[in-house]
Every structure is written in structure tokens, then in C-alpha cells.
Amino acid sequence: xxxxxxxxxxxxxxxxxxxxxxxxxxxxxxxxxxxxxxxxxxxxxxxxxxxxxxxxxxxxxxxxxxxxxxxxxxxxxxxxxxxxxxxxxxxxxxxxxxxxxxxxxxxxxxxxxxx
Amino acid sequence: xxxxxxxxxxxxxxxxxxxxxxxxxxxxxxxxxxxxxxxxxxxxxxxxxxxxxxxxxxxxxxxxxxxxxxxxxxxxxxxxxxxxxxxxxxxxxxxxxxxxxxxxxxxxx
Numbered sequence: 526x527x528x529x530x531x532x533x534x535x536x537x538x539x540x541x542x543x544x545x546x547x548x549x550x551x552x553x554x555x556x557x558x559x560x561x562x563x564x565x566x567x568x569x570x571x572x573x574x575x576x577x578x579x580x581x582x583x584x585x586x587x588x589x590x591x592x593x594x595x596x597x598x599x600x601x602x603x604x605x606x607x608x609x610x611x612x613x614x615x616x617x618x619x620x621x622x623x624x625x626x627x628x629x630x631x632x633x634x635x636x637x638x639x640x
Numbered sequence: 641x642x643x644x645x646x647x648x649x650x651x652x653x654x655x656x657x658x659x660x661x662x663x664x665x666x667x668x669x670x671x672x673x674x675x676x677x678x679x680x681x682x683x684x685x686x687x688x689x690x691x692x693x694x695x696x697x698x699x700x701x702x703x704x705x706x707x708x709x710x711x712x713x714x715x716x717x718x719x720x721x722x723x724x725x726x727x728x729x730x731x732x733x734x735x736x737x738x739x740x741x742x743x744x745x746x747x748x749x
Contacts, residue, residue, distance in 0.1 A: 531682075559737075568727065568741040569683070618682045628673060629737065634682040 527553045529621050531632025538609055538639055546604045546635045548619030554599035555621035559629060560592075563616045575602055609639040642666045644740035646728050651746045652718055660713045660726050660743045668733020674702050674713045675727040677742065683727055686713070715745075723747045 528551040538544050548558060557576050561569040573589075575581035575596035583589045593605040602621070606613055616636050620629040643665045652658040664672070671690040675683035689695055689704035689711060701714040713726055728740040 569739050571737075571739075574736070616680075628685050628688050630685065631675075631682040636680075 527551075527621075527623070527630045529555075529619065529630045529632045531619050531635055533635060534633055535636045536638070538637070540610055540639055541608055543605055543607045544609055544637060546606075546617055546619070546637075548602045548604070548621065548632050550600045550621045550623075550630075553621075553623045555602070555623060556599065557622050558596055558602040559620045560594060560602075560604050561618045561620070563618060563634075569618065572604075606637065609637070611639045613637065614639045642730075642732065642738050644728055644730060644738055646726075646740040646743045648741070649744045649746065651748060652715075654718055654720060654747055654749050656718050657714065657716050658718060658745065660715075660728075660745065662711045662713070662728035662740055664709050664711070664728070664730045664738070664740075666730045666732045666738055669706060670731040670733065670735055672702075672704055672711050673729045673731070673737070674700075674711075675729065677725045677727060679724075686726075718747050720747050720749070 530549045532547045560572045563569050571584050572587045573581040573583045573594050575594050577596050577599050581594035596602040618634040619632040622629040646662045673688050674686040676686050677683040687702035689702050694703045699716045704711045725742040725744050727742045729737045
């Protein structure tokens with residue numbers, strides 16, 4: 526299958542700082558990228574959907590000013606958690622797909638711990 | 641509303657067969673996906689069904705009945721490494737993925 530690379534895999538940051546997570550599609554052009562967060566023992570929760578070159582669509586309850594998403598190219602999307610707090614500690618996962626009706630491939634995930 | 645139902649947890653024995661069911665009610669249908677997720681890792685793609693019937697891929701098979709809003713994932717010759725959560729997801733009319741809560745599969749020797 527296609528490869529999606531997510532970086533970093535783990536990050537620990539201090540409360541109040543910002544963290545940027547990168548998601549790259551390595552061997553295909555990702556017209557759409559998705560960002561999820563997952564709390565322990567829970568299912569994936571979609572945070573936002575981004576299409577290349579346009580603003581991300583955020584799910585209800587997700588603060589767009591806190592979780593900044595940029596999808597500037599067909600192979601790269603970034604999620605920046607601004608002014609992180611301990612409650613933002615979670616597993617963040619990106620996925621990407623090349624077409625509307627194709628499967629989505631997932632990055633390795635980023636475990637964020639805010640101390 | 642949109643809803644995906646799958647059992648929370650299942651237990652099976654190494655070498656046996658297990659069937660994980662998924663029922664769905666969504667606004668439109670553009671395919672059903674099964675993903676495997678090991679603890680602490682991101683999901684990996686297992687199968688995609690858009691037409692009725694059975695799709696076989698090695699030890700794993702996936703079945704779909706659109707009229708019944710029903711799918712199952714069948715795992716044969718279970719191995720200890722199959723212990724994971726199995727996520728059912730449906731693509732709705734807007735091509736958005738609606739996720740089930742996942743089924744935690746425990747394999748015992």
C-alpha cells in the first residue's frame with residue numbers, strides 16, 4: 526500500500542508551548558488529509574479534514590485557532606497544537622487519500638505529552 | 641443520525657476462526673473499510689467492500705450486504721499477533737469516513 530509518514534512519533538513539550546506535527550504522503554498525491562486524535566482505549570475522533578490548497582474543515586468542538594492545519598502541497602499537511610496544555614496530551618494520527626473513493630492510509634501517529 | 645455498531649470485545653483461541661460483525665446506518669454509502677489497530681499504533685488498512693459479497697485476502701475475508709447494512713470480518717487460523725482492535729468504517733455520501741468504536745480481539749493460546 527501507499528506510504529504516509531508522520532513525524533515526530535513522540536514529543537514531550539511544556540505547557541504553553543506549540544508543537545508542529547508533519548504528515549507526508551511519500552508515493553502518492555494526497556488530495557485530502559485527515560487529522561484524528563485518539564484517547565486511550567477509545568476510537569478515532571476526526572478533528573479536521575483538509576484539501577490541498579484550501580482551508581481545513583473542522584469538526585464540531587475542535588478549536589481551529591488552537592489546532593492549526595496547513596495543507597500547502599499535495600504531499601504535506603501539518604498540524605500545529607498551539608499553547609498546548611496537559612489535556613491536549615493524546616495520540617494524534619493523520620491519514621491521506623488520493624481520491625474520493627479510495628482507502629485512506631495512515632501515518633504512524635504522534636504521541637504528544639504536555640507537561 | 642449516522643451510526644456504526646460493532647462488539648466492544650471478543651475472545652478467541654489461537655488457530656480458530658472468529659467473525660467480527662459491523663452494522664451501519666449512514667447517509668449514503670460509498671464503501672466499507674476494515675482496519676486493524678495494535679495498541680499504541682496507527683490503524684492499518686485491511687479491506688474495502690463496496691459491492692455485496694465476500695472478499696478474501698489470505699487469512700482475512702470481509703463480507704458486505706448493503707441491503708442489510710451489515711458487514712463482517714472473518715479471521716481464520718488465528719495467530720497471537722492478531723490480537724488487536726478491528727475498526728469498521730463506512731464512507732458516506734459525502735465521502736467522509738464514519739468510524740465504529742472498534743472491536744478489541746483477544747487471542748488466547
